[in-house]
Amino acid sequence: MNAEPSQSGRVVLETEPTATGLTVPMWLIAAMLVLLFLGAWYFDARGGWFEAKVYEPYHSVADVARFQPRSGGDAVLLRGKVLYEQNCALCHNPDGMGKLAQAPPLAGSEWVLAAGVNRLIRIPQVGLAGPIEVKGQLWNLNMAAMGVMYPDEDLAAVLSYIRNAWGNKASVVTAEQVKKVRTELAGRSQPYAPDELKKEAE
Numbered sequence: 001m002n003a004e005p006s007q008s009g010r011v012v013l014e015t016e017p018t019a020t021g022l023t024v025p026m027w028l029i030a031a032m033l034v035l036l037f038l039g040a041w042y043f044d045a046r047g048g049w050f051e052a053k054v055y056e057p058y059h060s061v062a063d064v065a066r067f068q069p070r071s072g073g074d075a076v077l078l079r080g081k082v083l084y085e086q087n088c089a090l091c092h093n094p095d096g097m098g099k100l101a102q103a104p105p106l107a108g109s110e111w112v113l114a115a116g117v118n119r120l121i122r123i124p125q126v127g128l129a130g131p132i133e134v135k136g137q138l139w140n141l142n143m144a145a146m147g148v149m150y151p152d153e154d155l156a157a158v159l160s161y162i163r164n165a166w167g168n169k170a171s172v173v174t175a176e177q178v179k180k181v182r183t184e185l186a187g188r189s190q191p192y193a194p195d196e197l198k199k200e201a202e
C-alpha cells in the first residue's frame with residue numbers, strides 16, 4: 001500500500017483497504033455440512049417430528065419408566081402395597097412397625113416371616129384375638145377379619161407384600177394357597193386365638 005503525504009499533510013490511501021487471509025476454510029464448510037446432515041438424519045430418525053402423540057403425556061425418560069408395566073412379581077408386590085396402605089397401614093403403620101396399643105409390628109414379625117404361609121393366611125381371613133407374642137413383646141388386642149372381602153389374588157398380593165417389605169424377605173403367597181386355606185376355613189367367622197393358630201400347621 002503506497003501512501004503519500006498530500007499537500008495538506010494528510011495521508012491518502014491509494015486503494016480501498018481489504019481484508020486478506022480471512023476466507024472461511026473449505027474444511028470448516030465441509031464439517032458444517034456434515035454436522036447439518038447428521039443432525040437432520042438424527043432428528044428424522046428419532047425426533048418424532050414434534051408429534052404430540054409421541055411425547056404426551058411423558059416429559060422425561062423417568063416419566064416413561066414410571067408408567068411401564070412391571071414384570072409379574074413386581075406387579076403383585078405393587079398391588080399388595082396399595083392394598084396394604086388402604087387397609088392395614090392404619091393400624092400396622094405404613095412402615096410395618098405397628099402402633100403402640102393398636103397393633104403389633106409386621107416388619108421382622110415371626111408370624112409374617114414363617115416358612116409356611118398356612119397360619120398367616122388365616123389371620124386376615126377370620127381375624128385374631130388374644131395374647132400374642134411378636135418379636136419378644138406381648139400384645140393382647142384383637143384384629144377383625146380385615147382380608148375376608150379380598151379376592152384370592154388380592155389377599156395373596158397383600159400378604160406377599162408384607163413378607164417382602166421393610167427388609168422382610170420370604171416367599172410370596174400364591175392365590176392357590178389362599179384358596180386352599182379358605183376352603184378349609186369355609187363357614188368360620190370366629191377369630192383365631194394366637195395359641196389356637198399355633199396348633200395349625202405352619
Ligand code: HEC
Nearest residue numbers: 087088091103104105109111128129130140141142143146
Ligand atoms: C384395626 C386395626 C388393624 C388393621 C386395620 C389390621 N390389623 Fe393386623 N393386627 C391388629 C392387631 C390388634 C393385631 C394383634 C391381635 C392380637 O393381639 O391377638 C394384629 C395382628 C396381625 C398379625 C399377626 C401379628 C404380627 O404382628 O405379625 C398379622 C400378620 C396382621 N395383623 C396382618 C394384617 C394385615 C395383612 C392387615 C390388612 C389386610 C391388617 N393386619 C390390618 C390390628 C389391625
